[in-house]
Amino acid sequence: MLQTLRKAFQVKEVRNKLLFTFMMLVVIRLGSQVPVPGVKTNFFANLFANQSSDAFGFFNTITGGSFTNMSIFALSITPYITSSIIMQLLTIAIPKLEEMQKEGEDGRKKIAEYTRYVTVGLALMQSIAMSVGFGGQGLLINYNAMNVIVAVVTMTAGSAMLMWIGEQITEYGVGNGISIVLLFNIVSSTPNDALTLFERFIKGKTVAVGVVYAIIIIAVIVAICVFTVYLQDAERRIPVQYSKKLQGRRMVGGQSTYIPLKVNTGGVIPVIFASSLMSFPVVIAEFFHVDYSTKLGQVLMFLNSGNWFRPEAPVYSIGLAVYILLIVVFAYFYTSITFNPLEVANNMKKSGGFIPGIRPGKPTSDYLNNMLNYIVLIGAVGLIIVCIIPIMVSGVFKVSRMSFGGTSLIIIVGVVLETIKAVQAQLLVRNYKGFLNEL
Template sequence: MLKTLRNAFKIPDLRRKLLYTFMMLIIIRLGAVIPVPGVDASIISSWFDTQNEMFSLFDAMTGGSFAEMSLFAMGIIPYITASIIMNLLTIAIPKLEQIQKEDEDGRKKIAKYTRYLTIVLAVIQSTATAIGFGRQGLITNYNIWNVLVFILATTAGTALLMWIGERITENGIGNGISLIIFINILSRLPIDLRILFNQITAESRAFVVTALILLICLIIFIAIVTFVVLLQVGERRIPVQYAKRMQGRTPVGGNSTHIPLKVNTAGVIPVIFASSLLQFPAIITQFFTQQEVTGIWGTILNFINYTTWSGAILYAALIIFFAYFYTSITFNPMEVANNMKKNGGFIPGIRPGKPTVEHLTRIVNNIVLVGALGLTLIAIIPIILQGAYGLSLSFLGTSLIIVVGVALETVKQIEAQMLMRHYKGFLKS
């Protein structure tokens, strides 16, 4: 692997892209330690101590910026939310769908709308944070001017992260937005490991018992990483044959290819959707009161809390639902079948038209179920271990899916760059 890296740095343009990406990631980590003026970060830190693993995931995706209330406290989450909303709107609104299909100009318009929506969401999120936590002492001098400073600073931080992500995608290696989340989660890994180590060694146990627990945790970590890698790279390849036809005097077609359908088609989106939906009532409640909620609303909050059995079952059901939902809006079997038919393609043994649509739908449904169950297992394991043994394993769930997925995609891009220059890639060395 070191030889491959050395070969990569021998290529001038690839070396320039790698260094550009690396410098941008350094800027991101520097911005994560710049505090917002007039903020008492201890308020957020003490609040996080009383929350569960999902809030730790949110802090991890901001690289600890939210807990420290730094310039990048809102993180890149508003941009991700805006992108998801725009994807849904392009399906619901025919005008936006038409714009998206206008090649490069259409994509630029959708990207522009996404940026505007990102700023709006960042303002809403920062305003809710300033007002909700400002009354509890987050802002030292709680008045309208200091609230505006907080909103402007954190919104500007999100805008800067969005700009950096787009620049990495354009001039660097990999997807910029994904790499921002990747580096933020990795920056929290040493802290999470230290917390886990302190939890294990806090109780007075024999050295052999402590060592055995650490070994078991290491084995679990390696097993989950292996499972996540298999889940991310697994795919079902549907063979497609194109009939040979004549264009003028030139024969075209006649070749064979395949449609690659990933096992985990929806990625980490179902987990984020499910957790956000379950945590939204609790977050809203936290903004209005810090006391323990009782009565019917307290019963509802306890029921949907996924650290309980009822909440965990609901959490798993939502992950499976959103896996099917997101896959249905990103992969349209009817559109794929029509495109194949227009280009003279067909699946061997399946007639074009409706039978092809039914065949693709059946395969997609089976694959999505496997991927959704795998995502559910990965998301539930840290919750079970935390509830049974009180161990903080936040880095094993959703964070690990994101890190592994981004790492694999980035490596594939580097491989593609090197393959064009006849070098072996990371996965082949």
């Protein structure tokens, strides 16, 4: 990684892209400090401090703290992420969108345009819900129509601007713009989390005890990061052989290749789906100020991840079992809509390709489907391990949820690996250009 960065800064073209990306990230951090006009900037911070659930914790993490500060980027790029997932699902469900996606670059540009429209619509809906729902509870200094409109317009425009910045990073920076913006927001909360760990485990302890705790904390974090890296990069390569065929007067084909089936085929999507489904009732309950001493409140306690590892109340671990089940279900569901074994088998058959020892057509499709079911289960177990460890530490040791929790770690590792590969690809293209110019 360090060698890649060093080479990147030695190449003017790639260095300019890195500097452009850095300047865009500076703009994001500056915008994260500018409050929405007419709001109490500490409203959500006080709300989080007084509530018993952590439903808003991950949302605040991926906004880089902009949500609790009620900055102009309070919604961050969450509307874009949601709209991208919606469009991806609609592409599978609506044949016209599926055809559009197969049209190539023009089709993808149209889908990207629709995604932008959906993003603005979702940002508008979320900002209206926040301004109207919480405006009368103290979010707005003066709760009136004008202040509501100003807050709605500001937050919607802020989300649209972040989407635009992400697209500019993709076009003029190192690529993966939206992912880099999300990564930067998560990483920006790391110093506060490090301070929380220091105050909880090290502060007030003797030097020897403090050093031991620090070594254990660093070792656990490094181990989870290494495991996440392997989980994100692991793949099962299915060998494919293409038969030779006659074209004109010569034989072509006959090469060997493979189908890379990623172990974590769904990425972070199954975790996001599961977390969202578990936290949605809790968010609604917080909105209506549900009393947790009632029967409804007790049921909601099962959905709060902060209660899953409470030694004094093991019954709440039922919620953990539901969470694990949801991750597995969504892992299989998302994989089924993004990878079609029958389509892959048919394309291989048309191209004269086959898996050694497996007949083309339906036997190949069945083989890929069985292999995929096995791989998805392994990937889902890996996701569960990465997500459960931070929640367990949080519950057992009474530590507030960290920005480097399971979901955040998967996002961080995935984006870092993608960005490094993108930089390496740009360096490789530049080397090819230099070689051709010499010729």
